[in-house]
Amino acid sequence: MAENQNPAPPTPAGPEEASTDGSGTPSPPRRHSAVRSLLRLWPYARVARWRIAGSVAAAGLASLSVLAVPVVLRRIVDGPIADRDLGALWPLAGLLLVLGLAEAGLFYTRRVVVARPLAKVETAMRGDLFAKLQRLPVSFHDRWPSGQLLSRATSDMFLMRLFLAFPLVFLIVNSMVFVTGTALMFTLDWRLALITLVPAAPLTVLTRYFEQRYALAARLAQDQNGDLATVVEESVLGIRILKAFGRHRAMSEEFRARSRELRGTELRKADMLANLWAVIVGLPELALGCALAVGAVRVADDHLSAGTLVAFLSTALALRWPVESLGWLLAFSNEAATATDRYFEVMDEPEERDEPSGTPARTEQGIRFTGVRFRYPDAPADTPDLLAGIDLHVRPGETMALVGTTGCGKTTLTALLPRLYEATGGSITLDGTDIRDIPRERLRRLVAVAFEEPTLFSASVRENVLMGAPGASEEQLATALATAQAGFVEKLPAGVGTQVGEQGLSLSGGQRQRLALARAVVGDPRFLVLDDPLSALDVHTEALVEQALREVLVGTTALIVAHRPSTVLLADRVALLADGRIAAVGTHQELLRSSPAYRALMSGEAAPEPEGSLAR
Numbered sequence: 001m002a003e004n005q006n007p008a009p010p011t012p013a014g015p016e017e018a019s020t021d022g023s024g025t026p027s028p029p030r031r032h033s034a035v036r037s038l039l040r041l042w043p044y045a046r047v048a049r050w051r052i053a054g055s056v057a058a059a060g061l062a063s064l065s066v067l068a069v070p071v072v073l074r075r076i077v078d079g080p081i082a083d084r085d086l087g088a089l090w091p092l093a094g095l096l097l098v099l100g101l102a103e104a105g106l107f108y109t110r111r112v113v114v115a116r117p118l119a120k121v122e123t124a125m126r127g128d129l130f131a132k133l134q135r136l137p138v139s140f141h142d143r144w145p146s147g148q149l150l151s152r153a154t155s156d157m158f159l160m161r162l163f164l165a166f167p168l169v170f171l172i173v174n175s176m177v178f179v180t181g182t183a184l185m186f187t188l189d190w191r192l193a194l195i196t197l198v199p200a201a202p203l204t205v206l207t208r209y210f211e212q213r214y215a216l217a218a219r220l221a222q223d224q225n226g227d228l229a230t231v232v233e234e235s236v237l238g239i240r241i242l243k244a245f246g247r248h249r250a251m252s253e254e255f256r257a258r259s260r261e262l263r264g265t266e267l268r269k270a271d272m273l274a275n276l277w278a279v280i281v282g283l284p285e286l287a288l289g290c291a292l293a294v295g296a297v298r299v300a301d302d303h304l305s306a307g308t309l310v311a312f313l314s315t316a317l318a319l320r321w322p323v324e325s326l327g328w329l330l331a332f333s334n335e336a337a338t339a340t341d342r343y344f345e346v347m348d349e350p351e352e353r354d355e356p357s358g359t360p361a362r363t364e365q366g367i368r369f370t371g372v373r374f375r376y377p378d379a380p381a382d383t384p385d386l387l388a389g390i391d392l393h394v395r396p397g398e399t400m401a402l403v404g405t406t407g408c409g410k411t412t413l414t415a416l417l418p419r420l421y422e423a424t425g426g427s428i429t430l431d432g433t434d435i436r437d438i439p440r441e442r443l444r445r446l447v448a449v450a451f452e453e454p455t456l457f458s459a460s461v462r463e464n465v466l467m468g469a470p471g472a473s474e475e476q477l478a479t480a481l482a483t484a485q486a487g488f489v490e491k492l493p494a495g496v497g498t499q500v501g502e503q504g505l506s507l508s509g510g511q512r513q514r515l516a517l518a519r520a521v522v523g524d525p526r527f528l529v530l531d532d533p534l535s536a537l538d539v540h541t542e543a544l545v546e547q548a549l550r551e552v553l554v555g556t557t558a559l560i561v562a563h564r565p566s567t568v569l570l571a572d573r574v575a576l577l578a579d580g581r582i583a584a585v586g587t588h589q590e591l592l593r594s595s596p597a598y599r600a601l602m603s604g605e606a607a608p609e610p611e612g613s614l615a616r
């Protein structure tokens, strides 16, 4: 496929990412509750269940030791202080110290108990996400911006782990503490307890309202985070084009605009949380003030002991944290629920499946396309199928060139062979077997491919080439490099051990193409698909590669997308693709004689070629 030279800043567009259309439209609200989303974490969290339970127990005991303090205080005030008995004070003061130490020790234990297993849970989830991304079809990756996937593998994963470590534990523990503390307050003085509980009803309504609104903002912020990651990634990968077209300022502006959007959403979240917090903190304080006034009157009237009032107030104060923390625990849980939704949006995507189609095997050899149809899922409804009934037979051992005007679907047709895309109609057979009956892994070992845009990974030359045939010998590696005329490798600082790709040495386009070609031929594949593999080579090197390829291609059935007559000459026959069909098949000379369309195509493309290249 030709490189997209459009320097305009890319607009990320993900599926269901209503917020990522650049318009700032919020995503649709979650269709189910945050609890249901979070429950989906269970299969992963299961391995850490005992540790999480241990963490809840430790935090629960720590909180109970906080609640025991008022009881001891009551005894101190009503006992040693009222009686002015200092001797009796020391044991009770010692008990307070022990309770304080126990609280600190237990909170520390809570943290230690879960840290390691939850790191494992996060690693397992991230590993599954990565494996899933490898199994998902190419059409999925066409639709999803990489930044959205990146943010799911990083910040969302962090939110989910943190939820299991902290909010989950404290939502349970704080609820238990709240119930126990409330019961304690009722046993101390039910009238004061009722006054203190008055704000509970409005707070429940308010938190429910908050939760719904916060969920929307949380989702929006997380999606915008993904968009931002996409802009960063694409501007780093496309830095040369951005600079060459002087678009780096526009890209920076694009980045700033998206940053501002994200900042706006984060500020809205902070506003919501601040408002909720003001009410969560303010209302109970007010109620507590009333309880204090009523309590003081009751003490003055001798209806209540001073010690009980002190105990009541310190219990109510001990309950401040469980109530006040509710706001951000809910906020955090919501973000974790959104992160979980985003994670499972990817995990729930249908994978490539090997399902025997039941098509009877044919006896024919070579590659046969029969009535093959294809359209991209996102193609406009009113356009015809890109491939509208391809009938083509590439005989065993034959090299077939595929030519056609730009954008007619050559690359797409070749991508159907290793099932990078699924044909939407018709069938393709390899040596008589329908490709849908061949497990994908085996199919992709049978069919080696090299694309016009060669992708190298951050690894050594050896590792990059041997990706085409893991376990191949050094001789096979050397032969493949020789076939691809990749002699330049010897001059690299560490030969075949030199690191190339993003983190390594930069290679020229032609050098990269030759390594990609070596990767395709190293396993001596039975079927070879080359998508204009020589486009970046100079004429002299191309001729040398062609000569070497001829030897490789003797035992291989090959389909080669060709743009230049010199590549066409590598083939035994040529197929002309036009209007979604194979319009003509024959040798280069035959087609030149019989097909005006072919003649026009070749003469048009032959213009920049050096004289005589067609006559070779």
Ligand SMILES: Nc1ncnc2c1ncn2[C@@H]1O[C@H](COP(=O)(O)OP(=O)(O)OP(=O)(O)O)[C@@H](O)[C@H]1O
Binding pocket: 001, 002, 142, 376, 378, 379, 386, 404, 405, 406, 407, 408, 409, 410, 411, 412, 413
């Ligand atoms: N992933 C995709 N999703 C949707 N449409 C696509 C996708 N890839 C390619 N297309 C469209 O399908 C058509 C055929 O593209 P394809 O790359 O197969 O053409 P080609 O014949 O190989 O072109 P070229 O000679 O320029 O390399 C083009 O109109 C292109 O815009």
